[in-house]
Amino acid sequence: MKYFIGNWKMFGVPRSISILNKINLFISKDRNRKKYRVIVTPPYTLLETFSKKFKNKKIFIGSQNCYQKDHYSSNTAAISPYMIKKVGAKLTLIGHSDNRAEGDTDEIIKNKVIFALKNNLKIVFCIGENKKQKKNKQTLSVLKNQLTKVLEKKFKTNNLIVAYEPIWSIGTGKIPNQDELLITTLHIKKTLKNIFGKKTPPVIYGGSVDGGNVQKFKKIKEIDGFLIGGASKDSKKFIDIIKNYYR
Ligand code: PEP
Numbered sequence: 195m196k197y198f199i200g201n202w203k204m205f206g207v208p209r210s211i212s213i214l215n216k217i218n219l220f221i222s223k224d225r226n227r228k229k230y231r232v233i234v235t236p237p238y239t240l241l242e243t244f245s246k247k248f249k250n251k252k253i254f255i256g257s258q259n260c261y262q263k264d265h266y267s268s269n270t271a272a273i274s275p276y277m278i279k280k281v282g283a284k285l286t287l288i289g290h291s292d293n294r295a296e297g298d299t300d301e302i303i304k305n306k307v308i309f310a311l312k313n314n315l316k317i318v319f320c321i322g323e324n325k326k327q328k329k330n331k332q333t334l335s336v337l338k339n340q341l342t343k344v345l346e347k348k349f350k351t352n353n354l355i356v357a358y359e360p361i362w363s364i365g366t367g368k369i370p371n372q373d374e375l376l377i378t379t380l381h382i383k384k385t386l387k388n389i390f391g392k393k394t395p396p397v398i399y400g401g402s403v404d405g406g407n408v409q410k411f412k413k414i415k416e417i418d419g420f421l422i423g424g425a426s427k428d429s430k431k432f433i434d435i436i437k438n439y440y441r
Contacts, residue, residue, distance in 0.1 A: 195418070196419040197355060198233075198422065199235070199357075199398065199426075201290070201426060202237065205237070206240055206427075207240075211243070213428070213432075214247075216430075216433070217232065218251050220433045220436070221252040221436075226436075229440070232253050232254070233256050234253055235256045235285075236258075237258065241255065241282075242281035242282065256284055256287065256318070257315075258287050259286065259288065259306075260278055260288065260306055260309070260310055260315075261273055261274050261275075262305035262309065264276060264312060275310040275312070278313070279314060283315070285318065286315050286318070288307055288320065289320045289321065289340075289344070290320045291320065291364060300340070303344050307344055307345075307349065317353060317355065318357050319345070321337055321340040321356065322363075322364075323360055323361065323362075325361065325362040333360075334381050337378065341356070342389065345386075352395075355398060355418075356395055357397075357421045360378075360401050363401025364400070364402070365423060365424060366401075366402060369407055372413060372414065375414055379399070379417055397416065398421055399411060399419075400420060400422065400423070403422050404434075420435065
C-alpha cells in the first residue's frame with residue numbers, strides 16, 4: 195500500500211472542499227485505486243465538516259497537529275487528540291518541522307504521539323535534517339536521534355507512518371539525489387527495525403514532491419508514499435502526482 199498525504203498547512207475555507215471532491219472523483223474511477231490511500235490534512239477549522247463529508251469516501255481526513263495532552267485542559271487555543279478523534283478525523287501529523295521550529299521538542303512530540311495513539315488516531319511522525327546538519331554530514335545521526343527519542347517498542351506500528359522530510363527540501367523545489375535518498379530511507383528503516391523488531395511502520399518521503407519528479411522517487415522501492423505540501427492544494431497537481439507515479 196502506498197500513501198499520498200496532502201498537507202494543506204494554513205490554507206482552506208469551507209468551499210475548498212471542491213478540491214477534495216475532484217480528487218475523490220478521480221480516485222473512484224482510477225484503476226490503480228486499490229494500490230494506494232489518499233489522506234488530506236486541512237486546518238482544524240475544516241476538520242469536522244470534511245471528516246463528515248468524506249466519511250464513506252476514498253479520502254481520509256486528518257489533522258496537521260495536536261496538543262500534548264489527552265482530553266481537556268486549560269490551554270487556550272489547544273486542540274487535543276481526543277477532540278480531533280471526536281470530530282471524525284482519522285489521523286494526525288506530529289513533529290512537522292514547522293511545529294518543531296515553533297518549539298516542539300522531542301519530549302513534547304513524544305507526549306503528542308502517546309496521546310494520539312491512546313485516542314486511536316493514526317500518526318504521521320515527521321522527521322528530517324536541516325540544511326546545516328546536511329552540510330555537516332549529520333543527517334543519519336539526526337534522523338536516528340529523532341526516531342529513538344520518541345518511538346518505543348510498545349507503540350502500535352499499525353497506527354504509525356514515518357515521514358522523512360528534509361527541511362531544506364520543503365517548499366524549495368530541491369530534492370535529494372537518488373543515492374542520498376536511498377541511504378537515508380534504508381537508515382530510517384534499519385533504525386525502526388531496531389526499535390520495533392520485525393513489523394516496522396511505512397516510511398514516506400516529503401519535500402517538493404510534484405507530478406514532474408514523482409517518477410524519480412518511484413525508483414526507490416523502499417519509499418512507501420509521499421507527504422505533499424504545496425501541490426496538495428490544487429486538485430490537478432495532486433492528481434498528477436498519483437497519475438504519474440503509476441504511469
Ligand atoms: C510539507 O510541508 O510537509 C511539504 C512536504 O511541503 P512541500 O511539498 O511544499 O515541499
